[in-house]
Amino acid sequence: DRNPHYYNSSNLSLKKNTFICPFSVIIVASSDEDFAHDNVWCGFSSRDFHDMEFILEHHFNKILVAQYNSTTERWTGYTAWGVLSAEKWNEDPDEIPRRRSDMDLLCKPYAIEPNVTLRLEGPSSDSSLVCSVHFFYPKHIRVTWLRNGEEVTSDVTSTDVLANGLWSYQIQSYLKYTPTTGERITCMVEHISQTEPRLYYWDPSLPKSEKNKIVIGACGLLLGVVCVAAGLIYRKKSTGEEPQDS
Numbered sequence: 001d002r003n004p005h006y007y008n009s010s011n012l013s014l015k016k017n018t019f020i021c022p023f024s025v026i027i028v029a030s031s032d033e034d035f036a037h038d039n040v041w042c043g044f045s046s047r048d049f050h051d052m053e054f055i056l057e058h059h060f061n062k063i064l065v066a067q068y069n070s071t072t073e074r075w076t077g078y079t080a081w082g083v084l085s086a087e088k089w090n091e092d093p094d095e096i097p098r099r100r101s102d103m104d105l106l107c108k109p110y111a112i113e114p115n116v117t118l119r120l121e122g123p124s125s126d127s128s129l130v131c132s133v134h135f136f137y138p139k140h141i142r143v144t145w146l147r148n149g150e151e152v153t154s155d156v157t158s159t160d161v162l163a164n165g166l167w168s169y170q171i172q173s174y175l176k177y178t179p180t181t182g183e184r185i186t187c188m189v190e191h192i193s194q195t196e197p198r199l200y201y202w203d204p205s206l207p208k209s210e211k212n213k214i215v216i217g218a219c220g221l222l223l224g225v226v227c228v229a230a231g232l233i234y235r236k237k238s239t240g241e242e243p244q245d246s
Contacts, residue, residue, distance in 0.1 A: 036060045042107035054103035058082070078210055111193035112137040112168060116200050119188055120177065129202055131173045132188035135164060137191065143173045146186040146199075179204055 041055040054070035066082035068075050068089075073096050077083030089095045114136035121130050133143055139161055145152040155176035161169050173187065185202040 004018045035063055040102075040106050041101075052103070052107055054099070054107050055108075056099065058085075058100065058133055068099055070099065073099070111191075112139065113193040114189060114246070116187065116189055118200055118202050121174075127177050129175045129177045131175075131189075131200065132170070133189055134169075135168045136191055136193065137168050139169050140192065141169070141171060141189040144170060144190075144205045145173065145175045146175070146184075146188055148184050149186075164211060 037059050039055075039057040039059065041053075041057075043053040043055070044051055052070075054068075056068040058065045058067070060079075064078050064082075066075050066077045066079075066086050066089075075086035075089045075095075112135060114133045116134075117132045119130050119132070121128050129145075131143060131145070133141065140217055141161065143158065147154055152175060154238035156173065158173040161171045164170050175185070177185070187200045187202070189199050189200065190197045
């Protein structure tokens with residue numbers, strides 16, 4: 001996806017795979033009817049943020065007065081006052097370092113890498129693999145299933161991306177699953193906090209909890225056999241019969 005993503009450090013929303021969020025600083029001017037505000041935009045189209053673009057807009061009474069763009073590192077004026085101010089700021093040797101500092105502060109990606117787990121859910125006749133993705137930020141994420149390296153497009157359902165609170169999100173993806181010898185099932189997660197997609201492989205061997213259940217069941221069965229045998233021996237002894245060797 002080469003389309004630019006725009007976001008700010010205070011809020012984030014998703015709309016058609018593009019992050020667009022206005023971040024404004026409002027400054028009250030001389031009268032109740034006049035006000036000024038700044039918009040800050042951070043844009044990127046790469047996963048490593050090497051093409052991050054910082055845009056700062058000055059507005060007065062809803063009119064764009066001047067705009068700074070980090071790509072050109074220059075101000076552009078859109079009103080008479082804005083043109084004069086842009087010329088002054090462009091000649092100031094401290095302006096570019098100041099705006100670079102703003103870019104580092106406001107456009108720094110506070111991304112949180114997702115926590116991913118795989119599990120099997122449901123009876124063996126109608127089971128599903130569940131890829132649970134938790135505690136990630138920002139909201140935009142892509143979760144896909146692979147079977148032997150090929151993307152699976154059928155028998156797949158997913159929840160909406162839900163808020164966990166505290167600026168983190170979660171999503172769960174389901175794949176109807178019938179164990180097949182030799183196949184490899186993978187949940188692939190793509191998120192901006194990662195430099196490349198992460199692959200999570202399903203291990204068809206029994207989970208530890210299921211193995212423990214089998215061990216406990218076998219021990220219980222063995223204990224039952226021992227108790228029955230001991231009871232028979234005791235009964236025969238109490239009636240004066242000697243147990244015969246088999």
